[in-house]
Amino acid sequence: MDSLQIFPFLRTIVLASLISIAYSQCPIYTHYANTRHEPFSNGTWSLSSMRPVQSCRSFYSEDVEKTIERMSNVIIDPDLFRLFENSWPSTLDTTVAWRGLSKPIEASAEGGKAEESAELSFVITGDIEAMWLRDSANQLQAYVSLLKADGGKDKDSLASLFRGAINLQARYILGDPFCNAFQAPDESGIPRHSSQNSDTISPSYDYYRVFSCQWELDSVASFLQLSNDYFTATGDWEFFGKHNWTRAVTKVLDITHAMTIDSYGEDGTWQHTPYTYCAPYGGTPINDCNGSPHRGNIGLVRSFQRPSDDSCIYQYLIPSNMMYSVALNSSSFIMSKLEDQKQDLTTRMRTMSTSIRNGIETYGVVQDPKYGRIYAYEVDGFGSAILMDDPNVPSLLSAPFLGYVPMSDKVYKNTRRKILSRDNPYYAWGPVLTGVASMHTRPGKPWPMANIMTILTSDDDDEIVRNLRWLLQSTDGLGVMHESVDAHNAASWSRQWFSWANGLFGQAILDIEKRKPHLLKMGYQ
Template identity: 50%
Template structure:
């Protein structure tokens, strides 16, 4: 096999950036309709950019898209799948190259879509959609290289600013940093450089997503040696130190005096969810839980009570699986530390994150997972559409969908007992404080499908998703439950990939549903 030189590969990595002036701006492109339209009732637009403007090409992906008509009968569902599943590869691989100080270290800079920055959580989930196509390969032009590059770049980000969630392009890319006007007034401890960091909201799920991405690459490729070559081990040690530091309570358990916090954040804003109370400390938390604090949710909104249960679930789940990587590269002491911490978190979640609530008028109660708690007895009984969520607990592999506490939680989440559940005439589903009451996030409908074995429930959610795109053929961030023409974010790579992955999951679990018409 001919091996291309590093210099040539870097040139190839810049092809899209160099030619982008002749390609349409995808934020504009994705807000307009393009022929040919699907032949179904929704006449969905063709939303893929021209082949020469796609940011990464995969023959395996193209083969899958071409064969999709063999398994998907409905023309609108077929078009929506063919638009959404490739969206990250088509539009969001902003740069793929090598580290300046190591010609063997691959780097991948992945934007969220309409925001020109790399979120740890979003980029990990965007690649997760392509796990069915991931195969071991040393080649730079392979999906495996994209995964390795993202893990390497995320390692760099974590070592640079472990409390931050969103980052600027690496200097090697030649892409300059993007301004974030919302951060101009931020007062953050520890401080960060805006040339390296786009935003510094500490979210536990961001660190967990790095562990998830690492685990999924390892399980798909069995490529253990990769994790001992660059900065992965140091990043994991930094994650452990950061997470353990954030188990610190507000008050000393010995003197009851307030303690200094490893992280604080304040911002001048008119939105309460964009800053933390108590001069950036957040609301007080108890010293007795053993849980990890999270200042912000996966939605980038501030937590009410900082023990965010879904994020602790995700961290617990993937800290355990990532410990197997540490074992595989002969880091037995680190592996034991990771597994012990994961086990203690699981015990803490089950002890403190489960609450008893009234289940009827006869005085009976049922146990459900709280969304957030403070350890003092306060709990927030809701869910948010962003992942990790309580609804997604089986998807993240924390527990099984038949778990009785999860089942009771799911029933509550998917009802008007959840303050962010919108029961609209057009769409019914979970929303988020990020976009306000009445807005359904199709992401929640996708997760509802992925956690259901009920064919009628799955059909109903699929129909609602199909009528939620305003004819544009892409999944939006949120949609008004009563008016499908009111939506947010025309270009949101994560949810598009999640929809495509859900369709592939249905192809394995419920192939007969994909043979149906939703007209």
């Protein structure tokens, strides 16, 4: 009898070894995504095939593959289907860098409780081998429509992938709550390198654990969003009581409350924020790395950086506060399942959510001479405001997508009109792509992410079609979403491997299928 039949575990080891050998022979996707591959789509744009061969993909989901096959009969235009086929599965195909179990924790003499191994998922952003809290949460959100309960037993399910990401994000937050991007966990065996540079950041952190330590409010909001996405799709609230989720949420509440303080004490003394960021080569907030003075205790939470990783001018970043308010409220329903009748944390979450919303509506709405009442991008609580938008989500454009307001909200509609016009200082236009650009890449280079969000927040067929056409013609023939594209030159772009934008495009196409299926039955040649 075959030894592999006698020892089933040996079969697993051998198969794992063979898979590891095969995967090591796969092309580096950063290079692969930089060139065109046959077969090309049979349309005007002749878009490249960009999915790695199946043996080189980092995660397999039968439901995702079936959906792609089904959509091949839904999307009539060959270029549009190829763009969907390449983009939507990008996170699963290329960015699940490692999955496994945490080391079990034994009970300690000091009273620490034993903890069983937890699923972990290390999901990188793409061409940078690090896990951003924001990016990974949004990357996985692309598959929420297919997420279903598995009883916690299927280690190869989408549900397991989500649980692993939630567990790892909770670990990261407990260790370094002000940081936004992290290196691989110890258990992965993936080599780690020091992230130390000339920046001076307080509180200090482990350079071999953290990749980037920028305080971005949307990072912790993304952790709550990911948690709620999993809970809403599966109903599995018991999972959140097994490991460190409650402790991580408590930490999030504590640090965000600390970031609501006034810049001045009652006696007039200057108060340092709990987090400071000094970058000698640009981006350092003024006033000893604390930023501009801010009126405190108005409901809003300060954020030192935007979701683009650029420093805020005024640290009450309205889109991030919108996202955090929504995420607190939605994830509070998970907490309510876990707590006893006192509901202490649940109450804290809901109270803070309401307080932030009140702060936004009181201090984050300004009067524009042309558009009327609109949401500001950043404010300081003293009356200063930045009127613009950035393409990275959370953005003002994405407010309905985040669940903060409906698309019909009057203040949002006024804001949207300004954002998608030349009255937005970061609006860019040209023959290749027209939309919202970012200071992160420079003016004149719109981000496809903003065009995708325009689609997701529109009920106008013409606007949706126009943006789909722009996206099709701006990939430089590669058939994937770039970070930014020169409005006048499709060959000038940044990031060939940006899985978040890819997944968001897939979400938009699936959303169009639900809301406006006739738009997928037309040609875009």
